Amino acid sequence: MRQLVAILFADMMGYTSLMQENEQLARQKRHRLKAVLEACIRDHRGKILQYYGDGSLSIFTSAIDAVHCGIEIQRALREDPKVDLRIGIHTGDVTVEDGGIFGDGVNLASRIESLATAGSVFISEKVHDEIKNQDNITSHEMGYFELKNVKQPIRVFAITSGGLVVPSREEIRGKTKQPANRLAVLPFVNMSADPENEFFSDGITEELLNALTKVDGLQVTSRTSAYAFKGKNDDIRDIAIKLNVDKVLEGSVRKAGNRVRITAQLINAADGYHVWSETYDRDLIDIFAVQDEISNIIANKLRENLTEAQRLGHRQTVQNVDAYTAYLKGLHYWNKITPADLRTSIACFEKAVALDPGYAQAYAMIASVYSSLGASGQMSPHKAFALVHEFADKALAIDDTIAEGYIAKAGAYLFYEWKWKETYDALQKAIHLNPGAITAYPLLGYYYVLMGEKEEAINVMERAVKLDPLSPIINHALGNIYIYGERYDDAIRQADKVLEMNPQMRINLELKAWGIGMKGDWEAALKIFEEVHRLTNHPLKGLMGVGYAAAKLGQTDKAMDCLSKMEQRQREEPEVTIDGDFVGIWYALGDMDKTFYYINECVKKRTAPVNIFLQYPVFKALKGDPRFEALRIAQG
Structure with a gap:
């Protein structure tokens, strides 16, 4: 039977050598360890599945219970005769049958326990996400570790509550393959x-x-x-x-x-x-x-x-210091990522190429900015992506090793032209030229979503997060890809992680709401969507999620009110294209004619981008409609 459990490995240190030196004391400590384990694990609603040598494996239905149990075990073992024990805890989906336990989570919990030192309790990032808001449990980040038979580096934390031992990073470096360079x-x-x-x-x-x-x-x-x-x-x-x-x-x-x-x-x-x-x-x-x-x-x-x-x-193609200074100023505004700052960055990059017409990197950045504006709906896609190709081609004609030129063109192929092979080839070229070109990875992830390869999309974005672990944008993109892969709990955890970095980042509140809603709790999702709408500080913006959740809850009047306000916004701001928002609410209301009318508007205008958002699991039912098959977009 498969179930999600917290897995606790405990291992006594120095038992073999103690047996050689003092067999009676070794047996006494082992008996004491067994007594403490059985009492503490029982008191915290856990179950010992097996003993092995001088260690044990236990499971709990709650990660919080498992951590409290680990703390209590280490406290008890400080008393004489003191027992040096290390504990590792991880949560995972496992199979429990005939008294045994199987699954990747078991291996990972074992590896985390092997990192710990005497008197310490080490936990995985998943466990940390469960306990981080508990007032009576504190922790310290130990960092990422590369573990045997584990593909990706694992982020590990040490519990600090109750005066537990927290080793330095150097004390555990000998236990794992160390990152080089x-x-x-x-x-x-x-x-x-x-x-x-x-x-x-x-x-x-x-x-x-x-x-x-x-x-x-x-x-x-x-x-x-x-x-x-x-x-x-x-x-x-x-x-x-x-x-x-x-x-x-x-x-x-x-x-x-x-x-x-x-x-x-x-x-x-x-x-x-x-x-x-x-x-x-x-x-x-x-x-x-x-x-x-x-x-x-x-x-x-x-x-x-x-x-x-x-x-x-x-290779620097620029020769003019004033042009270089203008370019640096453009980067300054580009990295602020707001629409106004992006437009300011264009002016700076344009000044750079005016001063030095051979400045390839500046042309590539102009293309990158237009790609961002076109994909986000801040500029007409028809106009924006034509400019993307114009400036990216200028950059690559001067220097064909500039990754940003290929990334910008990939955005045009993916969001506007729907040229899948060209998208993939451009992104592979960019990553080959510069593996650290982080903006390539979300595009590659969405490419795999469109191709129906959701697991590969997740793998791509998990690698990206390792390259850029504190980026709100990259972490949000991973959470969004988890949604496409129907891993809603992971998406919610990812949203919470990003909200810790930036509590006012509305797209992450939306991500959390979609994850909660798709798990079936549209009432809780509606409350979050309403907070998103409030944070827009505008009566006519941020209403799609509110309308969708209201419709799912049978609150038709509320959903229709959202539609009315969105129509008012479109009249007041004719340059704004929100056809994708209309798709969501009409779909939730069950009006397929209206749904497909607005889908076709998105296709005609190449907005939203429609080919990506229709892959959201909530739209699964559309794929059986012949009108969907006629759209000629990637079907996933």
């Missing part, structure tokens, strides 16, 4: 007198980051996660744990007139030791040479685990 580039600090030069120091960081991602064998944490520490004074070792890296590059930039001073330090995360540091004083005209020099020095410092020596091959 994983680097985070922290935002370089602006030391210039003029705060307007903030964009310049950010740009230097970004250029170094982009250059280092092109080194074979070097995994570089993506920009968004590294920038989560901008302006903060966190300990380097704590940053490394959160980003799952073993080396950190930090530095500062001081710009005065035509002179620039760049200071950089490469730090070993385990002990905070400076592997290398250097200060560069240069004329601003030499900034490109300085970037290449720093990047190559760092690569050489990491070279011991790379297969062969190589230069970065970082």
